[in-house]
Amino acid sequence: MVERRFPDGFLWGTATAAYQIEGAVDEDGRGPSIWDTFSHTPGKTFEGHTGDVACDHYHRWPEDVHLMQQLGAPAYRFSIAWPRILPQGTGQVNQRGLDFYDRLVDALLQAEITPFVTLYHWDLPQALQDRGGWAARETAEAFAAYADVVARRLGDRVKHWITHNEPWVVAFVGHFLGVHAPGIQDARIAIQVSHHLLLSHGHAVPAIRAASPDAQVGITLNLSPVRPATEAEEDRLAAQRYDGFLNRWFLDPLFGRGYPQDMLATYGELAPTAQTGDLDAIAVPIDFLGVNYYTPAFVRYDASVLNPLKAILVPPEELQAAGYELTEMGWAIVPDGLYELLIRLQRDFAPSTIYITENGAAFADQLEDGAVRDPKRIAFLHDHFAAAHRALQDGVPLRGYFVWSLMDNFEWAHGYSKRFGLIYIDYETLERIPKESYAWYSEVIRANGLVQ
Numbered sequence: 001m002v003e004r005r006f007p008d009g010f011l012w013g014t015a016t017a018a019y020q021i022e023g024a025v026d027e028d029g030r031g032p033s034i035w036d037t038f039s040h041t042p043g044k045t046f047e048g049h050t051g052d053v054a055c056d057h058y059h060r061w062p063e064d065v066h067l068m069q070q071l072g073a074p075a076y077r078f079s080i081a082w083p084r085i086l087p088q089g090t091g092q093v094n095q096r097g098l099d100f101y102d103r104l105v106d107a108l109l110q111a112e113i114t115p116f117v118t119l120y121h122w123d124l125p126q127a128l129q130d131r132g133g134w135a136a137r138e139t140a141e142a143f144a145a146y147a148d149v150v151a152r153r154l155g156d157r158v159k160h161w162i163t164h165n166e167p168w169v170v171a172f173v174g175h176f177l178g179v180h181a182p183g184i185q186d187a188r189i190a191i192q193v194s195h196h197l198l199l200s201h202g203h204a205v206p207a208i209r210a211a212s213p214d215a216q217v218g219i220t221l222n223l224s225p226v227r228p229a230t231e232a233e234e235d236r237l238a239a240q241r242y243d244g245f246l247n248r249w250f251l252d253p254l255f256g257r258g259y260p261q262d263m264l265a266t267y268g269e270l271a272p273t274a275q276t277g278d279l280d281a282i283a284v285p286i287d288f289l290g291v292n293y294y295t296p297a298f299v300r301y302d303a304s305v306l307n308p309l310k311a312i313l314v315p316p317e318e319l320q321a322a323g324y325e326l327t328e329m330g331w332a333i334v335p336d337g338l339y340e341l342l343i344r345l346q347r348d349f350a351p352s353t354i355y356i357t358e359n360g361a362a363f364a365d366q367l368e369d370g371a372v373r374d375p376k377r378i379a380f381l382h383d384h385f386a387a388a389h390r391a392l393q394d395g396v397p398l399r400g401y402f403v404w405s406l407m408d409n410f411e412w413a414h415g416y417s418k419r420f421g422l423i424y425i426d427y428e429t430l431e432r433i434p435k436e437s438y439a440w441y442s443e444v445i446r447a448n449g450l451v452q
């Protein structure tokens with residue numbers, strides 16, 4: 001008996017990203033990306049892992065589409081590798097790169113799977129980085145030109161487009177913390193990068209719409225409810241600043257409100273340089289908001305003068321001591337955080353449509369007697385699906401849910417040490433082994449709801 005039934009036509013899916021699964025980094029004319037450079041730089045990734053082979057999806061995609069078909073998920077979110085399409089970032093188009101995605105899209109449609117295409121999931125062509133990368137305004141234009149090339153080739157069949165995956169991570173993990181490519185540690189550059197990413201989104205949307213009639217176009221943000229560590233005034237104010245840093249800095253301009261005044265004041269002379277018309281371009285109406293949710297942000301005041309935010313995240317061990325169960329990433333498991341986030345988005349921004357474009361968890365999956373029993377992932381997904389269902393009942397326009405991830409893959413700086421997949425990858429043989437959660441999710445999709 002289905003206790004929590006989702007609306008008819010609800011788009012259940014899975015998600016991946018090019019650099020994390022494809023491999024074949026030197027094949028068919030692909031150029032190097034900043035993640036090729038970064039992962040090959042000693043000390044940057046777990047045990048020097050790279051995406052050179054990854055899951056070899058570039059060659060094994062027919063098997064992977066078959067596994068999606070067997071799962072029964074009606075949608076699949078994947079990203080296109082800019083360096084396969086424009087190896088130098090601009091200029092000469094690599095037709096063999098377009099051909100790969102053309103074949104993949106046709107196979108998905110043949111399998112009655114709706115493709116959701118992410119145009120940028122962090123693998124900037126190295127040639128563009130050599131010309132300033134996202135810190136250079138020209139890269140925003142290069143992105144719009146890349147989007148145009150891809151949409152012209154696939155736009156007759158791809159009708160769901162995501163310009164960017166998580167501009168906050170690209171800007172602040174890649175250019176402030178420096179633990180993602182390109183490994184820059186500069187707050188001013190990071191804030192300027194966030195502006196150029198949003199600007200590139202604003203210029204890409206009209207290009208996609210022109211080349212892909214009646215398409216739905218959106219952007220995916222990593223968003224979290226922000227919870228103060230204590231009710232102390234300084235912690236509550238720190239949480240407010242962190243909410244501006246993580247959430248409102250992107251949501252406000254995308255929904256036509258410009259950059260939040262409190263954050264411009266907090267950033268002071270670190271604030272981005274914008275040109276006339278930039279904010280109007282960024283505020284181009286979108287058809288949906290993609291939400292990546294994994295865990296709330298628990299925040300406390302930090303007096304360090306080197307930290308303009310004066311707010312830091314509570315460390316995982318403290319959360320564990322406070323009773324939270326953690327995933328292998330050290331992220332607290334808080335399904336209600338998803339409900340809280342969705343209700344807030346509906347209340348404060350009222351997007352016409354929301355897709356959860358990523359939600360999932362890494363656990364210490366073990367292959368035993370040819371099987372992978374992952375009850376923690378089943379419990380994680382069950383409880384987050386239930387939270388999404390509650391939000392739907394409270395009026396949130398949620399139209400789909402993409403589990404991260406279809407298969408274990410290259411988890412950025414963690415390399416292959418963290419497993420998020422519904423399908424286990426044996427990295428020795430590249431064999432695909434569906435986990436118990438794969439069968440469980442298949443049942444949820446078939447029932448279009450939770451059965452208990």
Ligand SMILES: CO[C@H](O)c1c[n+]2c([nH]1)[C@H](O)[C@@H](O)[C@H](O)[C@H]2CO
Nearest residue numbers: 017165166222292294358404411420
């Ligand atoms: C706080 O988590 C982030 O929102 C986030 C988590 N994740 C992501 N963003 C990225 O979009 C994926 O490429 C990662 O593989 C995935 C799992 O780490």
